[in-house]
Amino acid sequence: MKLLAIDGNSIMNRAFYGIKLLSNSKGQFTNALTGFMNIYLKEIGEVKPDCVAVAFDLKAPTFRHKANAAYKANRKGMPEELAQQMPVIKELLGDLGIKIVQCEGYEADDILGTLSKAAADSGNECYILTGDRDSFQLVSDRVTVRLATTKETKIYTPDRIMEEYGVTPRQMIEVKALMGDTSDNISGVKGIGEKTALSLIKQEGDVKTLYEHLADIKLTPSVRTKLENGHQDAIDSRFLAEICLEAPVDKATEFYKLGEVDTEKTKALLADLEMMRLIDRLGLSGKAVESADSAVQESKLKLSDLPKFEVKPLDESVISVLGKDKTAYFIFADNKLSILCNDVIYTTEDNAIITAFMGTACEKITFEGKTAHKFAFSNGTHLENLTFCCDLAGYLLNSQSSEYTAENLCLSYKCLYRSDMGEYADLSSLPALSENLKKQLEMTEMTKLFDDIEMPLCEVLASMEFYGVKADAEGIKAFGEDLKIKIDELTSQIYMYAGKEFNIASTKQLGEVLFEDLGLPAKKKTKSGYSTNADVLESLMDKHPIVPLIVEYRTLTKLNSTYVDGLLKLIHPDGRVHSVFKQTETRTGRISSTEPNMQNIPVRKEIGRNMRKFFVAEDGYTLLDADYSQIELRVLASVCGDKNMQEAFSEGRDIHTSTAAQVFDIPEDFVTPEMRSAAKAVNFGIIYGIGAFSLSKDIGVTVAEAKRYIKNYLDNFPKVSEFMDKTVDDGIKNGYVTTLFGRRRYIPELSASNKVLQAFGKRAAMNAPIQGAAADIIKIAMVRVYKKLREEDLDARLILQVHDELIIEAAEKDKDRAEKILKDEMENAVKLAVPMTVDVNSGRSWYEAKD
Structure with a gap:
């Protein structure tokens, strides 16, 4: 059998300092938990153990503290942010069927030593996972130390320890007795460092023999004096350094066999911590959970008690009865429509049936509505009476979450996820989930924000994605060729100043050129080399003419790769770019976009602003650009x-x-x-x-x-x-904190x-109430502009939103009316104590309309 013995305190400590502080919306810190589980999952994947034990220290003093009051007396207390996570990791490990081992009077190292010896003695293999080197003394033919470092896990066998240190694993105790350990406040022999300690132990074998032969050993006077004066310190330090192999814990390796995972408790705990991705990584997604919360337990609800929905084909007869008195829960994905109505699930992949459903008068509730809106647009109709999207509600309730899946939302908002319904689990969960989310919106006073801004905006964004914006492919290619000429010129100039050719994009090579070859003042050098980030280069701008050239080189190469090569790949067969607008991405409420990211086009420099020239209007149309003037300051x-x-x-x-x-x-x-x-x-x-x-x-x-x-x-x-x-x-x-419109940011x-x-x-x-309110205002304006253009049946459509700017593509015949609507609706989106002013311009391209 294989036993993976984990130094819990050490791995938690390494995880805590290795990952920036993370927390859920309630303020519970989770970075150490995240890091620990990342390391754990990687290790079990590689070791594939049969048994796992995680050893933790207790606060009670150990036999070492009792013997020597100075032992670890220099240790600072555990940071509160880490201390909060220690009981949680123990709870999580317990729920995962992993044995926690603690023993009063002994340290985690002693537990690891005891378990590793017992495993080896019984013919099993033990792998010790730790973040420090104290366990090196435990290595043997059957015991391997897996040392977790920042970049990798280093594997230590007897051969590797001999190769690196020139001593056997057990002799590491003797080395530590001489050199000491400042982190544990083990004094060692004052003045004896690692190099000398290793040399002495290689020669004499152990501390006892060293002192028995001290008079006969050839030493410098200084070393001899230090050893003579430090004899008792060496003996005391050896006692403190040696790991106990007989701690009173269960020594039977099979006792630590991995137990059954308590799926219910694990998912509930991780949902509470908002660590939803870990649920997937642990393979628990979709697994039945009878009661994910005490509130559910009290109601005695179980999946087995809930009705199973019959599945039938969706046809015209069903569509014909979906009037205003009906509510249809639906999911549309991969061109398949599934609806739940009157306790029956109906499905179809027939475009005509799906299109007919979109126009029915029934109330519609779904998980994610933008995809359905886009389908309706592509089939010449509109999705009518959509009243609730669960993903948007989940986002409003917790904008810090990384994803809003149906299962995760069920876990977070305390309702049973219908995993018993197989492929229809999400759909079957919608009635209870939507009701719970509605109640949460009411409790947090965000119902109006949801109904008046986020829900109608979903349709607006779908329309913008559907129509897209025309791209001038030939212009982009020509711009790219000009960029390449400029990049080549810059490259030649940089090589001239450097005195050699090198990879300018390589941080390592660039650092060597700047700080070694040219002798520019460097920041502190790390193991990976010199930093050449933007701040470093900014500080060197006036130190050498090569630096501004490198900054310009980086700007142009990024522009070329991201907004020339990248943009050309995103032009659809219709000649237009259909950016994806994300409504549930940012913490502040701002809309973001990808494919391409319209918000990030580098417009501070003229060369970046030129990219706007390649977003153009169709023949017979013009672009109208409206921008709020200093919206955040007005807010x-x-x-x-x-x-x-x-x-x-x-x-x-x-x-x-x-x-x-x-x-x-x-x-x-x-x-x-x-x-x-x-x-x-x-x-x-x-x-x-x-x-x-x-x-x-x-x-x-x-x-x-x-x-x-x-x-x-x-x-x-x-x-x-x-x-x-x-x-x-x-x-x-x-x-x-909240915005004017009630949007919360935790x-x-x-x-x-x-x-x-x-x-x-x-x-x-x-910042959040200001930036969040500005985001709300631009969303309100988008909804108003979209509705007004539609009401007046103009040949004009909203196609882009970038920060505080809206862009309409309008037919020449409707240009003037569309321009007035754009200005009026934006300026009157809200009534504040100061007026909202908007500048509107027009042109054949975004560049012309903006500048």
Whole structure:
């Protein structure tokens, strides 16, 4: 048999520091749990053990502490964020049928030593998984140490220990007795390091023999003196370093055979932790869970008690009775429609039947509605009376989740997932799931947000994806050829300054050129080489002419690979790009897009802005581009109630010039462009909780000056400071902050003891209500514009949304009316304390319409 013996504390510690702090929406930290399980699943896949034991330390003092009060006395306490996760990993391992082993008076190492010896003695194999080297002394022909490191697991056998250290595994105890161990506060012999200790043990075998022959051994006077003075320390240290092989734990290897997984408890625990992907990795998705929560248990609900739905074909006779008095739960995927109505499941793959269903008057509830909307558009109709999408509800309730599958939502919101219904499990779960989600929306006061913004937006995004935007393929190819010429020119110049050819895209080779060949000042070198990230290159811009060339090279190569080669691959046979707009992706409520990512087109430089030239209107059509003016600052002025800011916006004054006048205490007529630029950076920086150091870097002033700018700003706009402080306080109190429209963002980082994480939480709390409200406003505008264009039956459609910008493709005959609708609906999407202003332009291309 194979036994995998895991050092629980060591692996949890390594996982905690190896993964950035993660948490669920309730503020429970999960990074160590995630890292531990990643390591565990990798190891069982490679070792394939029959038995698993995970050893943990207890808080009670061990025999070593009792013998030596200094033992581990220098250890700092476990971080609270890690301590919170220790009982959870034990609970999870128990639910997975894995034995937890703890023993008062003994450390986890002693348990590992005892289990490994017992396994070897009984003819079994033991693999010790740990993050430190203390267990090297346990290695034998039947005991292997698997050392978890940042990048890989290193396998230690007797041969490898001899190869690396020149001693046997048991002699590692003797080495440690001489050199000590600062992490455990084992003194060793003062002044004797690892190199000397290894040399002495190679020569004499052990500490006892070393001291017996000390007078006869050839040593330097210094080493001899250190050894003579440290004799008792060596003896004491050896006692502390040796792992006990006889801890009073069950020594029978078969006792640690993997037990049955408690699927119910495991899934409930992981759902509560919001670690949904781990459910899939553990192979538990789709497995029956009779009661995932105490509330369900109390109701005595079981899958076996629920009715099985009969499955029948969907035909015209069923469609004909789906009137307003009916509710149909449906799932449309892979061109197959399945509906649940009156306790019967009906299915079809007939396009005509599916299209007919889309137009029926019945109330429709689904899991994800955008796919069905797009099908309806492609068949010349609309999906009518869709009232609820579970994925959108799940997103509103917890925007931190990484995915919103039906099973995960059932686990999270306490209803039985109908795994007993096989391929119709998701559909069969919809009635109970949708009801639970509706109740949750009511409890969190987000029903109106859901009904008025997110649900209608689903149709708008489907329409935008369906229509797409025309791309000028020939123009993109020509642009790419020009880019390649510029890249080749840059490459030649870079090689000239470097004095040799090298791979510019290789961080290692570039670091060697910059910091070794050219002698530029480097940041600290790591094992993987020098850092050449954007911040490092920015700091070197004025140090050598090669640096700006490298920055430009990176910009152009990324533009070429992502937005030339990448974009050409995404042009459909209809000549248009159909970007995928994601409604459940960001924590703030913003819409994101992929294939391509329209939000990330690099428009700060002219060469990036040129990419807009290749998004064009069809012949006989024009593009209308409308952009909210300073939407986030207008939201801030409205919600904080600052009269100075509100007056500037209401009177149509330039807000950045007005701010500069306030900050620098001068009339607006005397504000210089540099002052306005600094004020602009402060205006937008305040929204994101910017500090003096970051502001100083952004605008090129000293930290002291930046600090003064921020202070002057907050002194002149005191309501802003009050609003930010109250928002953070509310976030700490409630665990979340809200927008004007009730959208919640949970910020568990506010409760962290880690100061860096806490500071991030405060910045997120300051920003979320502003950025989230701006996201809500643009969504409201999209819904209004879409509905108005449809109501008036114009040959015009909304095709793109990028940040605070909307783009319509309109036939020339309807251009003027569409332009008025676009401006009116955007400006009147909401009524705030300051007016929402929109600039509208038109052109044959996005570039013309924008610029």
